[in-house]
Amino acid sequence: MKALFDLFPVLLFFGAYKLFDIYVATGVMMAATVLQSGYTYLRERSLPLMQKVTLVMVLGFGAVTLGLHDERFIKWKPTVFYSCLALGLAVAVWALRKNFLRAMLGSQLELPDALWHRLNVAWIAYCAFMAALNAYVVLNYSTEEWVNFKLWGYAFPLVFIIGQGLYIAPHMKLADEPEQAPLLPEDTGKNP
Numbered sequence: 001m002k003a004l005f006d007l008f009p010v011l012l013f014f015g016a017y018k019l020f021d022i023y024v025a026t027g028v029m030m031a032a033t034v035l036q037s038g039y040t041y042l043r044e045r046s047l048p049l050m051q052k053v054t055l056v057m058v059l060g061f062g063a064v065t066l067g068l069h070d071e072r073f074i075k076w077k078p079t080v081f082y083s084c085l086a087l088g089l090a091v092a093v094w095a096l097r098k099n100f101l102r103a104m105l106g107s108q109l110e111l112p113d114a115l116w117h118r119l120n121v122a123w124i125a126y127c128a129f130m131a132a133l134n135a136y137v138v139l140n141y142s143t144e145e146w147v148n149f150k151l152w153g154y155a156f157p158l159v160f161i162i163g164q165g166l167y168i169a170p171h172m173k174l175a176d177e178p179e180q181a182p183l184l185p186e187d188t189g190k191n192p
Contacts, residue, residue, distance in 0.1 A: 007154055009033045009058070014151045022071045022143055029074075030062040049104070057081050075138045075146055082131035089124045093117070115171050119164065126160050 009032035017025035037055045041047050047055070061077040064070075092100045101123060102116040111119075133156070137149045 005036070008036055010151060010154060014147060017147045022074065022147070023066060023069065025147070026062045026065050026074050030059055033058040054081070071143055075143070078134040079131045079138065082127040082134065086124050086127035086131060089120055089127065093120050093124075111168060111171055115168060119168065122164065130156060
């Protein structure tokens with residue numbers, strides 16, 4: 001459901017582009033992102049960091065796109081976004097020796113340190129890949145094809161997140177989950 005909720009502004013952007021143009025679509029995406037953020041805030045009484053970053057970037061790049069009437073800005077937003085994420089995660093883990101993913105999710109998941117590190121590296125690689133992929137599409141394809149990629153390219157994060165879930169599932173223990181005591185021979189009905 002979270003993935004579908006995150007897709008809401010992209011779907012509206014796609015529809016507005018098909019009915020009108022890139023500038024109307026940009027305005028629609030800005031409004032949809034504000035509504036999405038408002039709904040999240042009302043429901044959770046706070047905005048997650050990634051939602052704040054997304055909101056600021058969509059509004060910033062959208063405003064420049066509309067103000068200068070230049071579609072390049074909104075098209076390059078995903079590349080800038082993913083590049084900043086990759087760089088931030090890399091600097092945090094290798095220069096500052098901090099695992100940003102663990103800081104954000106550690107209260108919800110208990111995972112071994114080595115797994116947190118591998119997840120962080122996977123996110124760095126994924127973000128760098130998505131930044132490069134968007135740049136490639138922007139540089140080599142029309143706006144129409146970029147808009148189509150923006151919608152159908154949503155499969156990449158879905159596959160990545162599902163793959164990540166499958167990878168960590170065997171190691172995962174929810175932080176709120178109580179410890180279970182091991183079964184004693186008398187509990188199993190077997191004699192020692």
